[in-house]
Amino acid sequence: MEFAPPAAVSSFDLSLQGAGIDLAATRHDASATAATPAILFAHGFGQTRRAWSATAAALAGRGHAGLAYDARGHGGSGRNAAGEAYTGQQFTDDLIVLAGELPRPPVLVAASMGGLFGLLAEARWPGLFRAMVLVDITPRWETAGLERILGFMTAFPDGFASLEQAAGSVTAYLPHRQGRKSPGSLRELLREGGDGRWRWHWDPRLVDELARDSDRHQDAIAEATRAVRCPLLLVSGGRSDLVSDRTVADFLELAPHARHVQLADATHMLAGDDNDRFTATVLDYLAELDRTEGTGQPSLAHRAPAPVTGANP
Template identity: 55%
Template sequence: MRMFSNDRFYSPDGLHLAVETRNGAGEPPLLFAHGFGQTRGAWNGAADALAARGCRCVSFDSRGHGQSGRVAGGDYHMDQFASDLHALALAQPEPPILVGASMGGLLGLVLAGEARPAPFRALVLVDITPRWEAAGVERILAFMQAHPDGFADYAEAAEQIAAYLPQRRERKSEEQLKPLLREGTDGRLRWHWDPAMLAGVVRESERYQPRLLAAAARVDVPVLLLSGQRSDVVSRETVAEFLKLVPHARHVEVPGATHMLAGDANDAFTREIAAFIEDVYPDGVARPTIPQEVH
C-alpha cells in the first residue's frame, strides 16, 4: 500500500500528488476529487465542516494542477487521472465515499463501474453526468485557455475570476489567489494548471462518453447526484438519462447554484452529503451529525 508522506502521495507512475488529510483517525473516510482546472482548495469549506463532525476527509490536487507534479513532455491522458484516483482510494483505511466534482466525478464513475471490487463505498457526483452540455464545457475551457501571458498582479486575476463567476458576491483576496497562481520568471502570474494538459484531456473527453455511459449502467454502490439549479453543464435531460442508467441513484437539485456548486452553496452542499452518509452507513458505524448551519 502506498503511504502518505509530508502531504505527498506517489501515483502508480511515480508522480507526486499534493494531498491534505483532515481528521486522519476519523470515520467514515471521504475522498474529494476536484474538477478540471481546480485544486483541493475547492473543498475547504465542506471538508472542514465534515471533518469537524467526525469524518476522515482527504483532498488532493490532481496531476498537472496546484502543487502536484506535472507530466514530463505534457503527455496527459484521462487514464492517468483515473489511475491516480484509484490508488488514492485503495490507500484509505476502508473504501471511501467519493465526492467528485465535474472531472473528479467522471473519473469516479468510470472506476465505480469498471473496477472490481469497486474502490468506493458510495459516490457523490457534483454537477456532472456521463453526457454533458457542450456549451457549459466550452465556457470552462475558454476561461482556462484565456490569458496565456498571465496577469500583472493579483487584482487583475481577481477581476477575471469575478467576471467568470458573477454569482459570487466577494472577490478573491490575494491570500485566496496565491494557491491558484504561479509566478513565472518574467514576474507575471499564471494559473496553477499545466497548459499542456488542456489539449490531451479535451481531445479524449468526447471519446470517453460511451465508456462513461457503459460504466454508469454497471454502478452498484449508492449514488447521490447533486446538481446546480443554474448549471450550464448539467441539464434536466442529462440528469434524466443518468437516472435511467442508475435507477437507484438519488438526485438533489440545489437552488440557485451553478456548476461551481460547492462554492456557490456550501452549507446546502454539506448538509446533503451528511444526510447521504447517514443513509449509506448502517447502524453501529460512527456517522457525522448533520450540520444545521455551516460557516
C-alpha cells in the first residue's frame, strides 16, 4: 500500500525554542488554516526530522497535522556550547517544552532515542501526550544492537572524501535495503567542512556524552515507563537487533495497557525499511484512538495520577 499525500499537503521549516536552545523543525499540514499539530515526531539517535517526511506527509494528508524537529546536536538544531555536556535531562526538557507549547496534547510518534525521552517526559509531566507510538524502542534494550549503531556512527571520524563514498558506507550498514542511497539524498545528512570532506550532521560529542554509557539508565527509564498511563503502542521490527522478544515482554509487564505490533521484515530502522506498513499501522491506531475517545471507553485512555520525580538520567 502506498500513501501519496494529496496536493493540499504543505510542509514548511521553522525554528522553535527548546529548553534554552534553538531547534529546527518542519510543519506538515493539510489545512489552509494551519491546524494545530496533532502529531509530534521525535527521531532516533543520529537521525534528523527528515526521517519522518513520508509518514508525516501521509498523515497530514488524512487530517493529522504534524510537527517534526531535530533534537539538539542533530541536523539543523543548535549544539551545546563547549564545556556543556549533553544529558538526557536536556533532551527530555526540550520535548516537554515543545509539547507543552501546543494548545492540545499531541500524539508522540518517536523512534529509538526519541521514544526513551518521550517516556521520561510523560512520566514527569502526566498528560503531556494524548498517546505515544514507540518505534522499535523499549526501556531495556539489547546492548549488541546499540554497539552496532555506535560502531557505524564512529567508524568514519575523518568523514568522507565524497557523498558517493558516504552512500557506499550506508549501503554496507543497511545491506537489506533495496537499492543504493543516491549521493544527493544524503546531502541533508552530511556537512561539508572547510577541508572539503563530508561529515555526519550530528555533534560527535553525543556518542561519548549521551549514548556510550546509556545502559546504566535503563532502570530509571523502566521506572518512568511503569508510571506512564497514556495510551501506548509499540511498533517493533522483527529483525531488530536492539529490541527483542525479551525486551518487548519486559516492556509489556511495565506497561500492561500498551499494545504491540511487530513488522516482521523490518529492522531497527523500521520506518525506513517498511514505511507504508508503518504508516498504515499508525493511521489504524489514530483511528482507534478517535473511536475509543468518542465513545468514552477507557481502554486506550489512561493518565498517571501524579508526576514522577528523579527519573531522568
